[in-house]
Amino acid sequence: xxxxxxxxxxxxxxxxxxxxDKNDPNVGTGMVGAPACGDVMKLMIKVNDSGIIEDAKFKTxxxxxxxxxxxxxxxxxxxxxxxxxxxxxxxxxxxxLALPPVKIHCSVLAEDAIKAAVADIKAKQAAKV
Amino acid sequence: xxxxxxxxxxKNSEDGQHPIYLDYSATTPVDPRVAAKMIPYLTxxxxxxxxxxxxxxxxxxxxxxxxxxxxAKLVGAxxxxxxxxxxxxxxxxxxxxxxxxFYSGKGKHIITITTEHKAVIDPVRELERQGFTATYLDPxxxxxxxxxxxxxxxxxxxxxxxxxxxxxEIGVIQDIEAIxxxxxxxxxxxxxxxxxxxxxxxxxxxxLPVDLMSFSAHxxxxxKGIGALYVRxxxxxxxxxxxxxxxxERGMRSxxxxxxxxxxxxxxxxxxxxxxxxxxxxxxxxxxKLLHGLETMEEVYVNxxxxxxxxxxxxxxxxxxxxxSLIMAxxxxxxxxxxxxxxxxxxxxxxxxxxxxxxxLAHSSIRFSIGxxxxxxxxxxxxxxxxxxxxxxxxxxxxxxxxxxxxxxSKVQWAAH
Amino acid sequence: xxxxxxDHNATTALDSNxxxxxxxxxxxxxxxxxxxxxxxxxxxxxxxxxxAQVAEACGxxxxxxxxxxxxxxxxxxxxxGMLSHRPAAQVLTSAIEHPCITRPALAMQxxxxxxxxxxxxxxxxxxxxxxxxxxxxxxSLVSVMLANNETGVIQEIAEIAEMARTAGAFMHTDAVQGLxxxxxxxxxxNVHAMTISSHKIHGPQGAAALILDKRVDIQPLLHGGGQxxxxxxxxxxxxxxxxxxxxxxxxxxxxxxxAVHTQALRDQFEQGLNTLKVxxxxxxxxxxxxxxxxxVDGIEGETLVMALDRQGYAVASGSACSSDSTEPSHVLLAxxxxxxxxxxxxxxxxxxxxxAAQVADFLAILRNExxxxxxxxxIAA
Numbered sequence: 040x041x042x043x044x045x046x047x048x049x050x051x052x053x054x055x056x057x058x059x060d061k062n063d064p065n066v067g068t069g070m071v072g073a074p075a076c077g078d079v080m081k082l083m084i085k086v087n088d089s090g091i092i093e094d095a096k097f098k099t100x101x102x103x104x105x106x107x108x109x110x111x112x113x114x115x116x117x118x119x120x121x122x123x124x125x126x127x128x129x130x131x132x133x134x135x136l137a138l139p140p141v142k143i144h145c146s147v148l149a150e151d152a153i154k155a156a157v158a159d160i161k162a163k164q165a166a167k168v
Numbered sequence: 169x170x171x172x173x174x175x176x177x178x179k180n181s182e183d184g185q186h187p188i189y190l191d192y193s194a195t196t197p198v199d200p201r202v203a204a205k206m207i208p209y210l211t212x213x214x215x216x217x218x219x220x221x222x223x224x225x226x227x228x229x230x231x232x233x234x235x236x237x238x239x240a241k242l243v244g245a246x247x248x249x250x251x252x253x254x255x256x257x258x259x260x261x262x263x264x265x266x267x268x269x270f271y272s273g274k275g276k277h278i279i280t281i282t283t284e285h286k287a288v289i290d291p292v293r294e295l296e297r298q299g300f301t302a303t304y305l306d307p308x309x310x311x312x313x314x315x316x317x318x319x320x321x322x323x324x325x326x327x328x329x330x331x332x333x334x335x336x337e338i339g340v341i342q343d344i345e346a347i348x349x350x351x352x353x354x355x356x357x358x359x360x361x362x363x364x365x366x367x368x369x370x371x372x373x374x375x376l377p378v379d380l381m382s383f384s385a386h387x388x389x390x391x392k393g394i395g396a397l398y399v400r401x402x403x404x405x406x407x408x409x410x411x412x413x414x415x416x417e418r419g420m421r422s423x424x425x426x427x428x429x430x431x432x433x434x435x436x437x438x439x440x441x442x443x444x445x446x447x448x449x450x451x452x453x454x455x456x457k458l459l460h461g462l463e464t465m466e467e468v469y470v471n472x473x474x475x476x477x478x479x480x481x482x483x484x485x486x487x488x489x490x491x492x493s494l495i496m497a498x499x500x501x502x503x504x505x506x507x508x509x510x511x512x513x514x515x516x517x518x519x520x521x522x523x524x525x526x527x528x529l530a531h532s533s534i535r536f537s538i539g540x541x542x543x544x545x546x547x548x549x550x551x552x553x554x555x556x557x558x559x560x561x562x563x564x565x566x567x568x569x570x571x572x573x574x575x576x577x578s579k580v581q582w583a584a585h
Numbered sequence: 586x587x588x589x590x591x592d593h594n595a596t597t598a599l600d601s602n603x604x605x606x607x608x609x610x611x612x613x614x615x616x617x618x619x620x621x622x623x624x625x626x627x628x629x630x631x632x633x634x635x636x637a638q639v640a641e642a643c644g645x646x647x648x649x650x651x652x653x654x655x656x657x658x659x660x661x662x663x664x665x666g667m668l669s670h671r672p673a674a675q676v677l678t679s680a681i682e683h684p685c686i687t688r689p690a691l692a693m694q695x696x697x698x699x700x701x702x703x704x705x706x707x708x709x710x711x712x713x714x715x716x717x718x719x720x721x722x723x724x725s726l727v728s729v730m731l732a733n734n735e736t737g738v739i740q741e742i743a744e745i746a747e748m749a750r751t752a753g754a755f756m757h758t759d760a761v762q763g764l765x766x767x768x769x770x771x772x773x774x775n776v777h778a779m780t781i782s783s784h785k786i787h788g789p790q791g792a793a794a795l796i797l798d799k800r801v802d803i804q805p806l807l808h809g810g811g812q813x814x815x816x817x818x819x820x821x822x823x824x825x826x827x828x829x830x831x832x833x834x835x836x837x838x839x840x841x842x843x844a845v846h847t848q849a850l851r852d853q854f855e856q857g858l859n860t861l862k863v864x865x866x867x868x869x870x871x872x873x874x875x876x877x878x879x880x881v882d883g884i885e886g887e888t889l890v891m892a893l894d895r896q897g898y899a900v901a902s903g904s905a906c907s908s909d910s911t912e913p914s915h916v917l918l919a920x921x922x923x924x925x926x927x928x929x930x931x932x933x934x935x936x937x938x939x940x941a942a943q944v945a946d947f948l949a950i951l952r953n954e955x956x957x958x959x960x961x962x963x964i965a966a
Contacts, residue, residue: 042496050496056564073582074528074567077490081566098566102492106564155583187623194625195617195820203611210599210607210789254654254791257809257819287809287818294808386820391611393654393791393822410806412692413657413685422685423657424596426790426825495621502622541614 042103043137049107054114057096059083064167067160071151078105078145082152084116084124086160092116092124097152104142108132108149116153125157187502188546192387192480192539193336193364194504198432199389199540205435206391209428228427235434239383242437243362244372245398251417252425255395256363257287258410259382260330262397262421263359264291266407267380268300268328271357275325276300279318279356281332282522283307288330288361309524310473311340319350328357333371333381334364337506337519337535338472339481341369348377357405363387363395367440368448368478373398379405385429389540390436394429397421451538452479454547458536459484461551465558467571471520471533482536485520488568489561491531497557498534501550506533588897589943593785594734594762594876594934595901599828600787606831607789610824618821619810628823635830642833643760643781644770645796651813652794652826656761656782657685659795662806662817663757663778664689664728669804671725671755673697679711679729679740680704680919686728686759698725702919708870709738709920711745720752727754731763731774735916735932736867737876739767746775755801761785761793765836765843766873777801783825787936788832791825839937847875847935850944854933855879857948861955864926866917875936880922880929884958889931892954898947901932 042050058081059066066085072078078101085094095113099106111132116124132138132146189197198206213227233247240247253259268278280292282304292302303321307313313331322329329351331342344360351358362371363384373381381398385391399405399420413422459482462468467487485506486494495505506517516530525533536550562568570577590598599607609615610631616624618632633647640647653659664686668676676690680702690700704715711729720727727749732739742758749756757778763769765786771779778801782793797803797816809818836843854877855865865879881889886902893900913927935944 050493053564058569070566071583074577075526075582077492077527077531079566079582081569098564098569100488100565100567101490103496105490106493151583189614189616189624191616191620191622191624194620195615197614198611200612206611207604207608210604254658254822255819257807258654260809261807261818285809286811287807290808290818384820391822391824392820393825409692411658411661411685412688413661413683415684422661422688423655424784424790426655426784428789429791429822429825499622502616502620502624504620 045136046103046107046138049110049136050103053106053110055096055110056098058098059085059094059096064163065160067156067158067163069152069155069157069159071155072101072148074100077101078148080105080109080148080152082109082112082149082156084156084160086121090120090122092119092121101145101148102142104136104138104145105148107136108138108145109152111135112149112153121157121160124153127153187500188549189502190536190538190542190546190550191502191504192542193339193535193537195386195392196389196539197541198391199436199439201439202390202432202435206428206432209431213427228425231427231431232425235430238434238438238441239396242366242371242441243381243383243398244374244376246401249373249398249401251397251399251420252430253395253397253421254393254423255386256285256361256382256384257395259384259395259397260285260287260359260361261291262407262410263380263382264288264328264330265295265410266420267357267359267405268295269408270406271327272300274355275323275327277323277326278302279305279321279326279329281305281307281313283311283335283337283519284330284332285336285361285363288332292330306522310476311335311338311471311523312473312476313342313347315343315346315350318347322350322354322356326354326356328359330359330361332361332364334362334368334478335472335519336364337504337517338483338523339364339478339537340472341365341476341478343476344378345376352377364478366437367444368480370444373400380407385433385436388436388440391429391432394426394433396433447540448479451542454538454542454544455479455482457544458482458538458547458550461547462554465555469529471523471525480538482538483520483533484536485525485529485533486558487529487532488565488571489532489558490565491516491533493561494532494534494557497561498553500553504535504537506530506535589939589947590899591933591935591939591947592899592901593936594737594932596784596790597787597936599789600832600835602835603788603828603831607824607828610827615823618823619812628821631823631827632821635826638830638834639781639794640796642769642837643764643779643796644772648799649771649796650794651797651816652792652821652829653817654791654793654819654822656759656780656785656793658806659780659782659793660685660759661689662795662803663780664726665693666803666806667755667757667778667801668693668698668726670802672723674723674725675699675701675719677701677703677716677719677724677727677754681709681733681736681916682728682730683734683759686730690728703727703729705919707921709733709736709867709916710870711740713741713744713748716745716748720748720754724749724752724754726757728757728759731758731760731769731779732767732873733867733916734762735914735930736878736920737762737873737934738867739763739871739873743773743775750775762873764833765840766847766875767844768840771796778803783829783832786832786836789825789828791822792829794829843937844874846937847939850935850939850941851875851877853941854935854944854948857944861952866920866922866930875934877933879931879933880926881931881955882926882929883962884929884955886928886930888958889929889954892958893950896950896954898950901934902930
């Protein structure tokens, strides 16, 4: 499998690996995938009171493309509003990383992880009100 | 002693072009002594061994017969029981289809094991398409065949059984003597794929109750493209030829014999016979060192029985690490993995699945196979590399984090996608 | 060891350039082409490079090249494999085919196929009229060799293929003797499948290929790891395949020179034969440029070959592949040659490295040996 330089870069030097405090009311968590499918992505975002994503962390069990996809989106998410984050499309991820067709599902998973994290933070905020 | 023979390769390089070779079960380099013996038969001693009318042919024929003797000697056979083929795949095809077809009047049921090489499984499947029936026995979780279950699988119409001596993925050694005795008692022809066994375990066909046995040169420091099939003479086993033509190899296998390759196989098997005991002791020390080094990590699982196993093989699953990323991480070493990511679909090793391993553990497995040119430094490097890369991947792994938090992953509801 | 080699249709010495290409694959660490690490990928690249060289040499596409271990395997694969997907009807093979075509065809009779021979004329050529009438019966496969190993006679393959196709049959040609000796083009020959082999063209033993039209369904001969796109399982013989590729590239580059050079040697030789009262087979029709097959009245071919060997010349009495048999050549019998004459047959097949001086010396020796043997027989009689 030939990986693009960008995938290799994210794989070798993943950005924003780690976890945030999941009990923090400003932290949303999205976990998607399943071990049996070969990918599990956990994405956490910290949103400030203005609705801006201040921090993003990930952990991924998966192939190089899955790791790169999640690493890339943590970079993209920082500074975006929750709604802007929600609008990120998998095609943009796939294009940026030059994913081959068999690896498109990794970008889909990353998009799903963002949506799940955003849904989590929205649910938390709704509960707060 | 073999340690003085070195392969001219650049080692220990991180450029991805010359990783440390730990894939001796996939193929071995040609031993320099073997190559030296082959080269004259590529140059001045060329000739078709079937050419009876001039010395070019005679020299070739003599070399072929010397090599046949060497192959026979390693496995305790008579040279007349050795038939040359293009490799173990052809040997397996010839043995299984050849015997099944010849003896089909006696019955049309075949027994084999789910962990056999594809070159055994696929010919059996092909025979099923031709009207045979087959039982594919699962081994025990340690990879070994249970004799009681094997016995129970025999039917009145069972004509042939095929069980490998040494498994290519997990290196376990089957008790072919016991299995062969059961076959004898029941009048079942017994074929053994020994492609991974030569030079690793002692084989004495004079005593073993085996009727047909497949060999390969390129797993034992010989060249690719040459193998042999042992066909027992007493009691005589008959096989139907699968390749017809000039009637070479007493009609069992036609085709021009590649003299230089045969010479190479003979020399490789001679070296194996003379050096295997010393070599295996050295390789066992290296393997055990590798095992102990890797076992210091948590959540690693050895696949297959450790006791009934060739010293060359170590197959380990690293839990909570995904297989493909693992392969990317270990580019400094050349190994095989349990996940086939060349294909679009992730297909875990069918051998590890047959042992009852989960898909995840099968995917995250690595087969280290050690050989003649592996050094202590290679093993040290490999241990250090594996530790640092597994640590890194586990730091990235949400599953590892959950495991460390005491979460039972089998009870987690995963969001399927 | 004989010093002059005139048996190039049996096997050929490895070209030194080919040897250079092979040696790294015997001397250095190399992987299994199936392996995904750097060593495996390196081997895979080498196999694919060789595939392109082989394709180029025979006017085929790389995707049409299926590597096998030898010509016999490729021919068995073609006959048995193609028939397995065809109705159990007639299989036509020419009367001068190698046993590795006729025997698999006969073996398929147990599955209901009917193996029949196509006659050849006195020149050793397939008689198209006879073939035409044979093709009126339902036919699954026709196999006719491009050039005969003994006589060197070349068949009208494209024409025969057209007849076979019209009759709804598949067409295979064993072109082992044609590669490198003739301009060879798979597409122009119009066949469904074609066999070529490495060791006949100064490549190593251990590699051959079936060139196959991918629209043809074929059943593999060897089942297993699924190499060669599932059509030929078994670890690729990388060294031999690399050598085959290199030999093909050389053959393509040297083909014109080869044809001119060996034909000159053969003409020189046969002019010399004129004075010796010998009969040359197939000389009225187009033959391979390098091959001369002749018979001396009253002398056993085998005896003459042995005598020439003692003088340092390696020639053949017939097909090298018929082990142990002293049967007269089936090719000559099929041409209607009397068995006694056929027993006298000797084949001389030249190569690019043979010289006019060698041929001149050989003619002198041959003349002496024939005289000597005739005297011996005369005394014995």
